[in-house]
Amino acid sequence: DTEVTQTPKHLVMGMTNKKSLKCEQHMGHRAMYWYKQKAKKPPELMFVYSYEKLSINESVPSRFSPECPNSSLLNLHLHALQPEDSALYLCASSQAARFNEQFFGPGTRLTVL
Amino acid sequence: GDSVTQMEGPVTLSEEAFLTINCTYTATGYPSLFWYVQYPGEGLQLLLKATKADDKGSNKGFEATYRKETTSFHLEKGSVQVSDSAVYFCALSDHSQGAQKLVFGQGTRLTINP
Numbered sequence: 001d002t003e004v005t006q007t008p009k010h011l012v013m014g015m016t017n018k019k020s021l022k023c024e025q026h027m028g029h030r031a032m033y034w035y036k037q038k039a040k041k042p043p044e045l046m047f048v049y050s051y052e053k054l055s056i057n058e059s060v061p062s063r064f065s066p067e068c069p070n071s072s073l074l075n076l077h078l079h080a081l082q083p084e085d086s087a088l089y090l091c092a093s094s095q096a097a098r099f100n101e102q103f104f105g106p107g108t109r110l111t112v113l
Numbered sequence: 114g115d116s117v118t119q120m121e122g123p124v125t126l127s128e129e130a131f132l133t134i135n136c137t138y139t140a141t142g143y144p145s146l147f148w149y150v151q152y153p154g155e156g157l158q159l160l161l162k163a164t165k166a167d168d169k170g171s172n173k174g175f176e177a178t179y180r181k182e183t184t185s186f187h188l189e190k191g192s193v194q195v196s197d198s199a200v201y202f203c204a205l206s207d208h209s210q211g212a213q214k215l216v217f218g219q220g221t222r223l224t225i226n227p
Contacts, residue, residue, distance in 0.1 A: 042217035
């Protein structure tokens with residue numbers, strides 16, 4: 001299985017809602033990533049988990065809360081988001097070793113009303 | 114810090130034309146280099162990679178050579194197809210803070226007309 005899956009594919013939420021994005025991989029990768037991508041822009045790194053521990057937080061607002069329950073799963077909990085948080089949220093994974101490419105999921109298209 | 118610069122486009126070509134998308138980078142150390150492709154409404158797919166100087170990555174008719182002397186990793190294809198229409202991102206890997214980070218260029222939107 002060489003696939004990263006993400007659910008849901010689309011999500012619409014109000015500014016007072018709490019929701020979660022889910023990501024799963026079964027490639028035995030030990031590093032997992034969340035990216036945010038706005039239209040016509042490259043992905044921006046948000047968080048990196050290495051061996052289930054948060055290793056990088058790119059100064060992301062606390063209304064985004066990541067969680068890595070085990071080596072195959074990555075969640076992103078959302079609370080009190082703003083309309084400007086509307087974007088495509090991409091999950092990726094890689095082997096933890098240096099120089100290995102990242103495999104991306106199809107993304108969750110998030111709209112905040 | 115590390116950075117990637119690529120021609121922003123958009124680039125519009127006719128089917129069977131020759132394609133070049135330029136990419137240059139600035140990095141300390143010896144990063145790996147990648148080209149990713151993003152089709153409309155989808156995530157990023159790895160197109161090809163090179164891990165050291167003079168390596169040539171290739172896939173689906175696309176090629177790119179890691180040129181350390183010119184700090185470049187230009188993407189080429191000899192004969193493009195309509196199905197190649199997508200956004201192409203050049204990226205380098207930066208191993209820091211205990212994990213690998215990808216540094217992306219701004220992306221080049223490619224449209225191929227029949």
